[in-house]
Amino acid sequence: MFDSLIIDSPKRKVSAQSKLKDFFPYYAGFPESFAKSIIGSTSLKTGAVVLDPWNGSGTTTTAALKLGFHTCGIDINPVMVMVARARNLQAAAVDLLEAEAKKIFQKTSSINHHVSSDDPLLQWFDIDSTLVIRQVEQKARTLLIRDCGTLENMELNKYSCLASNLYVALFNACRVLTKPFRSTNPTWLRLPKENEHRLSVTKLELKQQFFFQLSNVVASLRESNIYSDASTESSIIVGDSTTFIRENYADLILTSPPYCTRIDYTAATRIELALIAPLLGQSRDELSRKMIGSIKVPKIVCAPDINWGETCNAFIDKLRNHSSKASAGYYYKSHIDYFSKMARSMRGLAKSLKSGGGAVLVVQDSYYKDIHNDVASIVTEMAQFQGLTLFRREDFAQRNSMSGINTRSRKYNKPTGSVESVICFLKKN
Template identity: 50%
Template sequence: MARPLHILSPKRNKRLQTGWEGFFPYYAGFPELFARELLQSAKLPQGAIILDPWNGSGTTTYVASGLGLTSIGIDLNPVMIIVARARVLPPSEADHLRPLAATILSHARSATLTLDPSDALLGWFDPDTAAFIRGIERNIRRSLVGNMTKSPEAIHLDKISGTAATLYVALFAACRKLVAPFRSSNPTWLRIPKKTEARVAAPNITVARHFAANVRSMSAALAAKANADLLVADAARSGECKINLSDTVSMKLGVDSVDFVLTSPPYCTRIDYTAATRVELAILGPLLSKSARALGKQMIGSTQVPSAPIEVEEKWGPTCAKFLDALRKHPSKASRGYYYRTHLDYFDKMSRSMERISDALKPGANAILVVQDSYYKDLHNDLPKIISEIGEQHGLSLDRREDFHLRSMSDINPGRRSYTRPSGATESVLCFVK
């Protein structure tokens, strides 16, 4: 009989995000310890392929790589591709980072850059500050991003080197520190300044110091990680890791090719996942072929109304149909129009994504999804149950469910006090088998 999976709480613990892990504090579904315990308890055979179709900051691919497992991480947000690729940078590269950063800063200081008036960095920074930041980014790009990544046909961020990705992450962190005044009450959002607001004006030396300090710290943390790995007897050889820029609705995976799925799909809480990475997307502007708005529309959970009409489908399951009917009939403003249509878009994309996941899984393989419920006004959106039913419609059987109660960011919304509903949220670990 197969050993049962070891499931810890999927709640993130900031106190555990130290050392190398501390440089990747992006919004994610579960912590490293949760992923490691699950993958180790799965007792997967050598050569098994792990898939995370909503890879985000790359917890699944990072942990799988450390355990010597082959993994595939997929995400639609280019920023998350950069972050996930930096996260699996081999510790042997630690000593290269500081000299590279020094050279990049030297070139940025010595060259005068004429900034394009349409540069997205001007949304948060004054022209001089934006020009210097762009100068650093341009020198990272010129020094470390080759023709395999920026070919004439397209930008292939999935081919960017881990070293280049790590220096981009250092620049991301420097800019996030500078734009701290524009953080919103929702910690995952960075608001766009009003036209009348002053932009950030930072001396070049300040920007350079932030960037250099981040690189020094990352280099030291990576070196410390290498030393810690050497102390572990039988330390696993890093597994092959592929991180691809793609959409779960249309991702191309071989039928019956995946041995294990570990992921957390976007929550159905109208979180704009591109808003959480606005300044990073601005930094990556020269490498992107799609605007932040177009990217946001493509996301599952988009806050933008879909252009084409969507009909409720039977394969979304009875719980979803009942919830959508109640939402459409809700007396609050825009429930019948805007909110109904954005929820239709969410469940349409989720159903098509679950179909792709099911097709890719081998018979008898597991898919573990971390899913959080929510409320629309006073209506309970039981997303764990809805996704369970969607999975069953696409050939997946729910073998086990573990629930964990946690605080919810929706509780900070003053509007919630207008409705009677429980505080917090339930985060469920859904264990499917094909």
């Protein structure tokens, strides 16, 4: 079934990037062309299920749906779940978006007349502007009751693709409006200093930007052309890869776990998480702590596990004994957290795969100072411990990576760039 896999470079090309950026700008992930090539070169039968436990913006689920397969996408970040679900809007429903969007701006002033003092939007906007934005978001929320039944039953996992698109347009509008607070990485939003002026936005400015962004979303959806058979199912939900298990569920798993480069992925969705804060049961810091690769030190640190493999334990030992500051403290704890979460995720991944099924993972190596972190080999050994068999590996050198942002690391003798590896496993009968 997987003998003839076509494996291209997983690096997102500029041309492919521009189309997705019109829909939602996000750094991480392989391009749709890569996912289509992998899925299309398998011998999956009709009715097969393609799973991505780190679904992100929904590249795997979108590609699989276009190719006529059942899909399931899991992501711990609720913003990315809404984005992924929005991308799966059927072509026939795209024309309904503008009519639904107009309802959001009708009589918004009657919804709410005050702003909570702990509203996270106040980090970037003044009180009057926050009220304008929150009124529009709250109106969008009330439209979602049709998906959830009642306000009390409102859950992110119940929102329709149509409703999710309205939120994506609002996400993108607020991302543009907060441009003065963008960091050196253009997809990240910095938190303003105490003495910095907060932004002032009128309802008309928000409306104009919202409908401009909605037009980009609509154009991207029309170009995407999602036409799936009515019998094809797509499930995209908020979930944690470390605890997610659906035994013998997927025929193919195609995914890319978070890289071990100490990047706070919630920083890329700061404004979006602030917008949907009323729908969340946790803060951004709490969400960040749960993520794989979190920059936040875990409150409880486990010991290295022999079952993580020889490569992982050797790396941890070298890191802990490195002479640089905090190697045995913060950096040791943060790496232990990464590997612990990855090991638990690989357990769930292996159990969720059907016998005879395949798993294709895109991973990236990194360095701690001058110590090579061979993530591809580490994940391979973790997968093998869970009963999976490596049958193919392709390496692709990448000159640019997010880890290069840290200029202080350049004093160490290590190669520039990174290596992205596509590692392929079978779950034998």
